[in-house]
Amino acid sequence: MNIVVIEDLTKIYNTGMKKGGITALDGVSLTIEQPEIFGLLGPNGAGKTTLFKTLLGITQVTSGYATIAGLPPDNPRSRKKVGYLPENHRFPGHLTGLGLLEFTGRLFGMSRRDIDAKTEMLLPLVGMDKWASTKISKYSKGMQQRIGLAQALMGDPEILFLDEPTDGVDPVGKTEIREVLRKIRDEGKSVILNSHLLSEVESAADRVAILSHGKIIRVGSVAELTSRESQYEVEADFGDKLFDIPEEVGKKISLFKDRLIVQLTDEKKINWIIDQMRMKKINIRSVKPIKITLEQSFIETVSGKKVDSK
Ligand SMILES: Nc1ncnc2c1ncn2[C@@H]1O[C@H](COP(=O)(O)OP(=O)(O)OP(=O)(O)O)[C@@H](O)[C@H]1O
Numbered sequence: 001m002n003i004v005v006i007e008d009l010t011k012i013y014n015t016g017m018k019k020g021g022i023t024a025l026d027g028v029s030l031t032i033e034q035p036e037i038f039g040l041l042g043p044n045g046a047g048k049t050t051l052f053k054t055l056l057g058i059t060q061v062t063s064g065y066a067t068i069a070g071l072p073p074d075n076p077r078s079r080k081k082v083g084y085l086p087e088n089h090r091f092p093g094h095l096t097g098l099g100l101l102e103f104t105g106r107l108f109g110m111s112r113r114d115i116d117a118k119t120e121m122l123l124p125l126v127g128m129d130k131w132a133s134t135k136i137s138k139y140s141k142g143m144q145q146r147i148g149l150a151q152a153l154m155g156d157p158e159i160l161f162l163d164e165p166t167d168g169v170d171p172v173g174k175t176e177i178r179e180v181l182r183k184i185r186d187e188g189k190s191v192i193l194n195s196h197l198l199s200e201v202e203s204a205a206d207r208v209a210i211l212s213h214g215k216i217i218r219v220g221s222v223a224e225l226t227s228r229e230s231q232y233e234v235e236a237d238f239g240d241k242l243f244d245i246p247e248e249v250g251k252k253i254s255l256f257k258d259r260l261i262v263q264l265t266d267e268k269k270i271n272w273i274i275d276q277m278r279m280k281k282i283n284i285r286s287v288k289p290i291k292i293t294l295e296q297s298f299i300e301t302v303s304g305k306k307v308d309s310k
């Protein structure tokens with residue numbers, strides 16, 4: 001099931017500063033499934049926050065169409081099952097962490113009993129039970145993010161919108177947040193997270209979209225975006241037993257210190273390479289497909305240049 005459907009969405013900010021306005025989103029089409037953790041990646045100014053704001057009805061779309069659980073953003077009921085952690089949020093400093101969650105619960109129209117049960121469950125989940133009675137003005141950046149995540153979970157959302165959720169959170173906290181997100185996904189819900197931290201998205205998301213200058217330029221699973229198709233690395237004792245690779249099999253990219261990198265015309269052609277090596281009695285130590293990191297994929301996609309994987 002698609003919890004979010006986005007079709008040809010365009011957002012132009014009319015600032016009066018620039019003629020024709022600023023095109024923050026330029027014909028974005030995307031679907032978010034339920035359940036999944038979806039990572040929206042893009043450099044600063046790519047349009048990530050704008051996409052969230054248009055989906056949540058905070059800013060109006062210029063053209064195109066979107067739905068959340070079948071309802072358009074201008075219908076307030078579309079937000080009933082949504083949790084949102086904004087970028088650079090400023091929760092009222094005079095409230096305690098618990099106070100913020102209670103306030104959020106009331107905004108959702110929850111009963112006192114439901115609010116108590118929910119806060120009791122959420123505070124330990126985000127590691128904030130010890131700080132529940134401390135004022136938010138005393139919280140560190142990471143603590144503010146944790147309570148922000150709990151606040152986003154108060155209304156028992158079907159979908160969570162998290163804008164840079166681990167900003168300022170320490171490495172242990174990041175791992176904990178990732179675990180919370182997986183748990184939410186395993187309960188059958190969806191999470192969309194914005195980040196320019198590639199490693200974050202790589203380890204947390206099921207699927208990723210790369211947004212650049214308001215356009216989606218790639219969408220796929222992390223595995224799809226990070227496999228360098230049909231490139232293999234073969235470690236073996238080549239010595240002087242080298243052989244030529246015919247064009248229909250592929251081409252040699254490099255051979256250095258008994259490490260051969262080949263680009264094959266088809267995955268199965270690795271068998272031809274292995275057969276040749278057997279025939280020539282070359283001792284094989286390992287054969288593995290070459291993966292790149294999401295960071296390399298991201299830089300390549302955004303810059304259009306290939307990054308050396310070594
Ligand atoms: N309220 C606004 N008025 C005018 N222009 C805006 C407004 N909000 C965003 N923009 C412009 O729209 C573009 C996209 O901004 P957006 O904040 O969506 O990017 P982002 O991908 O979230 O960036 P970051 O990683 O820095 O958070 C930028 O050029 C930005 O300057």
Ligand SMILES: [Mg+2]
Pocket residue numbers: 048049050087163
């Ligand atoms: Mg942003």
